[in-house]
Amino acid sequence: MKSLQARHALLADTGYQLTVLSQADAAGAHLPAFAHKLRETGLLPLRPTSLRVMQINVGKMCNQVCKHCHVDAGPDRTEIMTRETMQQCLAALAQSDIQVVDLTGGAPEMNPDFRWLVEQISALGRQTIVRCNLTIIVANKKYHDLPEFFAKHRVQVVSSLPHFSAARTDAQRGEGVFGRSIRALQMLNEVGYGVEGSGLQLDLVFNPSGAFLPGNQASLEREFKQRLLREHGIVFNNLLAITNLPVSRFLEYLLESGNYESYMEKLVAAYNPTAAENVMCRSTLSVSWDGLLYDCDFNQMLELPVAATAPQHIRDFDEAALNARAIVVNQHCFGCTAGAGSSCGGATT
Amino acid sequence: MEKSTYYNPADLAKFGNITEWQPEMGNKFFAYYAEVFKDGALSEREKSLIALAVAHAVQCPYCIDAYTSDSLQKGADEAQMMEAVHVAAAIKGGAALVHGVQMMNKAKELSM
Ligand code: SF4
Numbered sequence: 171m172k173s174l175q176a177r178h179a180l181l182a183d184t185g186y187q188l189t190v191l192s193q194a195d196a197a198g199a200h201l202p203a204f205a206h207k208l209r210e211t212g213l214l215p216l217r218p219t220s221l222r223v224m225q226i227n228v229g230k231m232c233n234q235v236c237k238h239c240h241v242d243a244g245p246d247r248t249e250i251m252t253r254e255t256m257q258q259c260l261a262a263l264a265q266s267d268i269q270v271v272d273l274t275g276g277a278p279e280m281n282p283d284f285r286w287l288v289e290q291i292s293a294l295g296r297q298t299i300v301r302c303n304l305t306i307i308v309a310n311k312k313y314h315d316l317p318e319f320f321a322k323h324r325v326q327v328v329s330s331l332p333h334f335s336a337a338r339t340d341a342q343r344g345e346g347v348f349g350r351s352i353r354a355l356q357m358l359n360e361v362g363y364g365v366e367g368s369g370l371q372l373d374l375v376f377n378p379s380g381a382f383l384p385g386n387q388a389s390l391e392r393e394f395k396q397r398l399l400r401e402h403g404i405v406f407n408n409l410l411a412i413t414n415l416p417v418s419r420f421l422e423y424l425l426e427s428g429n430y431e432s433y434m435e436k437l438v439a440a441y442n443p444t445a446a447e448n449v450m451c452r453s454t455l456s457v458s459w460d461g462l463l464y465d466c467d468f469n470q471m472l473e474l475p476v477a478a479t480a481p482q483h484i485r486d487f488d489e490a491a492l493n494a495r496a497i498v499v500n501q502h503c504f505g506c507t508a509g510a511g512s513s514c515g516g517a518t519t
Numbered sequence: 520m521e522k523s524t525y526y527n528p529a530d531l532a533k534f535g536n537i538t539e540w541q542p543e544m545g546n547k548f549f550a551y552y553a554e555v556f557k558d559g560a561l562s563e564r565e566k567s568l569i570a571l572a573v574a575h576a577v578q579c580p581y582c583i584d585a586y587t588s589d590s591l592q593k594g595a596d597e598a599q600m601m602e603a604v605h606v607a608a609a610i611k612g613g614a615a616l617v618h619g620v621q622m623m624n625k626a627k628e629l630s631m
């Protein structure tokens with residue numbers, strides 16, 4: 171499997187993705203507009219509550235090519251954040267009250283300045299979250315000491331493991347990924363991650379390996395904890411249940427498997443006004459590898475920048491202007507408001 | 520024109536409409552239904568797998584569709600789902616076969 175971009179797929183064009191999302195179904199019926207649903211709930215225009223998290227996408231390079239990846243990441247992607255752009259992010263952080271920096275990618279660890287960035291965030295006294303895909307830890311000798319490095323900076327590790335069965339994990343993330351993820355989790359446990367009383371937080375992300383919504387987060391967490399402990403001696407803190415949004419490679423999967431229409435209908439039917447109130451873009455700012463600003467990582471991948479009233483680049487960071495902006499929404503947003511709601515921190519209700 | 524068949528997948532989504540002709544009983548049924556499937560002494564996933572097995576035993580295509588997606592959603596994997604179907608098959612098959620004893624009794628009663 172290669173990225174959409176490497177395959178020159180139509181869906182590599184974000185304009186085309188947005189066209190698909192706004193199309194009528196085979197019977198000519200249109201899904202309700204997300205903005206209209208927000209209006210009914212009294213949330214339009216959607217405004218930030220307060221800026222708490224800066225999510226930085228440090229690059230699209232990844233050692234994996236997962237089928238559901240909304241970033242279209244992979245080994246063939248070369249977009250990577252420079253140290254100069256990182257410095258601009260740090261300068262913005264220093265003048266704001268944002269306490270949490272959420273590092274994502276691709277595999278963020280593949281950015282050559284990744285460790286430097288974590289050290290700088292630590293020096294500013296802010297909390298780092300890393301979205302670690304696990305297999306990177308065992309991919310190459312130079313990454314084997316990542317668990318120790320994370321522990322040293324008390325980084326919160328958030329890692330995808332779509333299932334406790336190898337077959338379901340590998341179907342989504344690639345052959346052999348489950349086995350390597352288990353090994354990486356054991357290495358994280360060995361330095362204290364996920365172990366009670368260590369203060370080193372290890373959260374797992376459950377995202378469905380197919381065209382269905384995640385089930386009850388608490389119930390899934392119990393099941394994952396039992397199975398991972400019994401079968402692999404692994405412990406972790408929280409399970410975050412995240413809905414797949416119809417963006418990029420997951421959108422491709424939906425279209426190719428014939429599940430697109432029914433999946434969108436499921437999301438719309440499960441619209442939850444409370445989840446709409448709690449969408450993560452109300453408290454997050456998303457920065458792309460080239461320093462541009464977005465309301466969230468999904469908008470970033472759809473190339474929907476923050477509203478024109480707000481600064482467009484991190485070098486022009488202006489918290490007041492950002493807090494006053496209207497968040498840009500589109501049909502993919504139904505993924506954040508379905509059922510128990512979904513965010514980078516899991517369910518929202 | 521919509522194709523007319525005994526089972527139409529689109530009808531599953533209309534299940535709720537049964538309350539239109541008898542709201543009181545229908546609403547009570549759905550309230551009870553929702554209560555049954557909540558996490559309790561059995562987890563939501565275990566209940567979903569039981570429902571999947573029963574769906575096969577009663578051979579209801581709506582329920583098979585609904586509880587296949589529900590089982591996946593609740594975190595079940597293929598092996599668990601197929602084992603649930605085998606439980607249904609074993610009980611259904613066993614239920615047929617155990618009546619063989621009745622047949623044997625009757626045959627013995629009638630035979631010299
Ligand atoms: S989902 Fe994560 S691990 Fe998988 S290809 Fe995308 S960025 Fe890489």
Ligand code: SF4
Pocket residue numbers: 449450451452465466467468469497498499500502503506
């Ligand atoms: S997709 Fe992004 S902008 Fe839309 S609701 Fe979710 S977090 Fe907000």
